[in-house]
Amino acid sequence: MSHAVVHALTAARSLLPHRSDYASLRRTWRGDLLAGLTVGIVALPLALAFGVSSGVGAEAGLVTAIVAGLVAAVFGGSHVQVSGPTGAMVVVLAPIVATHGVGAVALLSVLAGVIVVLLGATRLGRAVAYIPWPVVEGFTLGIGVIIFLQQVPSAVSAHVMPGQNTAVAAFEALGAAPWPRAVASVGVVVFVAAVTLLVPRLHRAFPASLIAIVAASFGAALLGLDVERIGSLPPSLPAPSLPGLADLPELTGPAVAIAALAAIESLLSARVASGLAGPDGRTTGPYNPDRELVGQGLASLAAGFFGGMPATGAIARTAVNVRSGGRSRLAAIVHALVLLGVVYLAAPLVAQIPLAALAGVLMVTAGRMVSVRTARRVLGSTRHDAVAFVLTAVITVSFDLIVAIQIGLVAAALLTLRQFAKLGGVRREPIVGPAHDDDERIAVFRLDGLMFFGAAERILSEISGLSSAPGIEVVVLRLSQLRYLDATGAQALVEVIRLLEARGITVLLKGVQEQHLQLVQRVGVIAELRHHRHLFDSLDDAVEHARSHVHRARSV
Structure with missing residues (x-):
């Protein structure tokens, strides 16, 4: 067998699942199970909400979280990445749904999935390595702020128009909150945040987020608090089927845009996750960017066959996974199985969880993503790195993730070229x-x-x-x-x-x-x-x- 053939087989094997993916299970399975359970509960309302906000319905959001979450966990390049519908994808999908209708989303998901798989198979995943550190940290800071602001409406029991800027929606929610009834929701958020922060001081192995959610749910029920709950869930998952090809020519352009978003968001999420520390203080380690693209592409493909929407790596759920003790793919697999189990077994119980309790968990997660120490290090490095960092963070919050990455990269490139020009x-x-x-x-x-x-x-x-x-x-x-x-x-x-x-x-x-x-x-x-x-x-x-x-x- 020639050297070229051996090299090609080795490269292809690196993009596929392997026994080594689960080498750490003997040490981490308890933490993975608890983290998967926690992430599953946290992901449930997000999946439903993103499905509704994009215009395809709650069922499509839940299908995506289950099917895409499971496929990406098995085939993806990160051991801790949790995938599903995301806010950035909603922003891109909403106008497409308005133009082409709900029926086009499944085909769009399949097309985007094929493109992302091809990007991974052609080894373009490593392009994320060329994104400068200040841009990644600015993106992380901006995402942390967005995650926090996204929870404000749930924290004050307010309803805002979907699809608008996160910061604007947060301020509108504060003005539209049903005071003084909203005090109960705020109280739940404060309680959950306090429990989530204090429990690890007692013992790092305790699943702080899960304990906080369970305690808040029982407390709200016993006290009869007037707070919004998750509510009723779809009764079952649809049977898989091939999407229609009638809109194929018109959806090619949007599919390319969605594939680009899915690739960039997933790779950046995996890169950010690789530097996050869990309850034991250790980071999660490296990831394979090319395999991550293949896994995310297959996830969107599978979701499309079940009538779902395009999926990406979700930094919020991934961060919850890591912070809750997830260390192997088992956590993300359990997350998908928990969501599947909820649909068939525990829908009435989960329906009673206050949305404010989930908002509290995500607010703490967002706060932990914003590292003051890292921000000081970037701001104290060089002037052009500091500008790229601040610019990326501000644009991430003000506009959207793709625009932020594009402008951050352009700013970093121009400022770096200016420095290089001085070397001549x-x-x-x-x-x-x-x-x-x-x-x-x-x-x-x-x-x-x-x-x-x-x-x-x-x-x-x-x-x-x-x-x-x-x-x-x-x-x-x-x-x-x-x-x-x-x-x-x-x-x-x-x-x-x-x-x-x-x-x-x-x-x-x-x-x-x-x-x-x-x-x-x-x-x-x-x-x-x-x-x-x-x-x-x-x-x-x-x-x-x-x-x-x-x-x-x-x-x-």
């Missing part, structure tokens, strides 16, 4: 060795560092300015110290040579590196020289040739 420079050097008559008519310039599109214009201007001194007849450009040269930088050299030669100044090039030689030939740098012999490997030879030019000019 030019300076005039004295001629080494014994002085000769008329040496003042020779100017030696050394180009350092990076000469690319971000620095080329400045370097061109500096050389032109320095060469304008009276009496200069020959300019030697030393290129041996250039670490990077691109087409724009090479074109700047063409313009420098053209400008100086037009002034009657002879240009000599010294030390064109081998990796740059082909580029300068193709762009026309050497062709602009007065003579092809004006290219030198040695500075001494270049200076000697320059002196001969000056001498001949004096002799005429």
Whole structure:
């Protein structure tokens, strides 16, 4: 068997489930079971609410949480990622549903799933590694704020219009809250938050979130508190079926947009989750981004066959999983099975859980995601990193996740290019060795560092300015110290040579590196020289040739 075939089989195997996925179960199964139970209860109202908000209905949201959550847990690249419907997906889906109808969502989910699988199979998942740390931390901070603000309506028993900006909805909820009846909901939130924060101080192994939810539910029932509950649930799951293909041409464009959202949100969620610490203080460890895309694509595919909606990795539920002690895929699998069990076995009991209790759990989770220490480290690093961090966080809260990532990446790239541009420079050097008559008519310039599109214009201007001194007849450009040269930088050299030669100044090039030689030939740098012999490997030879030019000019 050839090396290429072996490599291809090894690469394909890395994208599939393996026994090693469950190697830690002997140590972590208790925590995984409790975390899965906690996440399942927390995910239930979110799945129902996201289904309703997107326009496809509560059942579709629940189907997505169960089917996609199970498939992604088995096939995904993260051991702790919890997948299902998310708020960002709702924002994208709502206008599509309004235009094409509810029936198009299943096909849309299948199409987006196929695209995401292909992204993972072609190894594009690692592209998230190129997202700078300040952008990831800004995204995390913004997500934490969004999760907290999303809970405000439930915390004060207020109803707001779905689909609007989270911050606006939170402020509207405070104004629309049915005071003083909303005091009971606020009390439940405070109680749950207090229990969630205090229980780990007694023992880290206790499932603080689950204890808080159970206690709040019994307390609300015993005291007869007038607070909103989860309410009735769909009676069963639909049978799987193939979606119709009538809208296939019209949904291709939206499917690409949704696939991009699913890929970016899932990879960022998995990346953020890999740095989260559980009750034992340890982080969850690495993940496989390419396999994560394959798993998320298969999850959306499966959800579409059951009439669900596109799924992504859900950072809120993933964070609850990690904070509750989840360490292996078993937790996310249990989460999906809990939701399935709720549909058939425990719907009346879960229906009595106050929404404010779930809001309290998620508010604590959001607070733990906002790390003051990390924010200080980013803000204290460099100015351009701090700007990228703040900009990403603000736009995440103000607009949406994809816009935030795009603008954060652009800002980070532009600010980084600005810093790189400063690494490229030019300076005039004295001629080494014994002085000769008329040496003042020779100017030696050394180009350092990076000469690319971000620095080329400045370097061109500096050389032109320095060469304008009276009496200069020959300019030697030393290129041996250039670490990077691109087409724009090479074109700047063409313009420098053209400008100086037009002034009657002879240009000599010294030390064109081998990796740059082909580029300068193709762009026309050497062709602009007065003579092809004006290219030198040695500075001494270049200076000697320059002196001969000056001498001949004096002799005429």
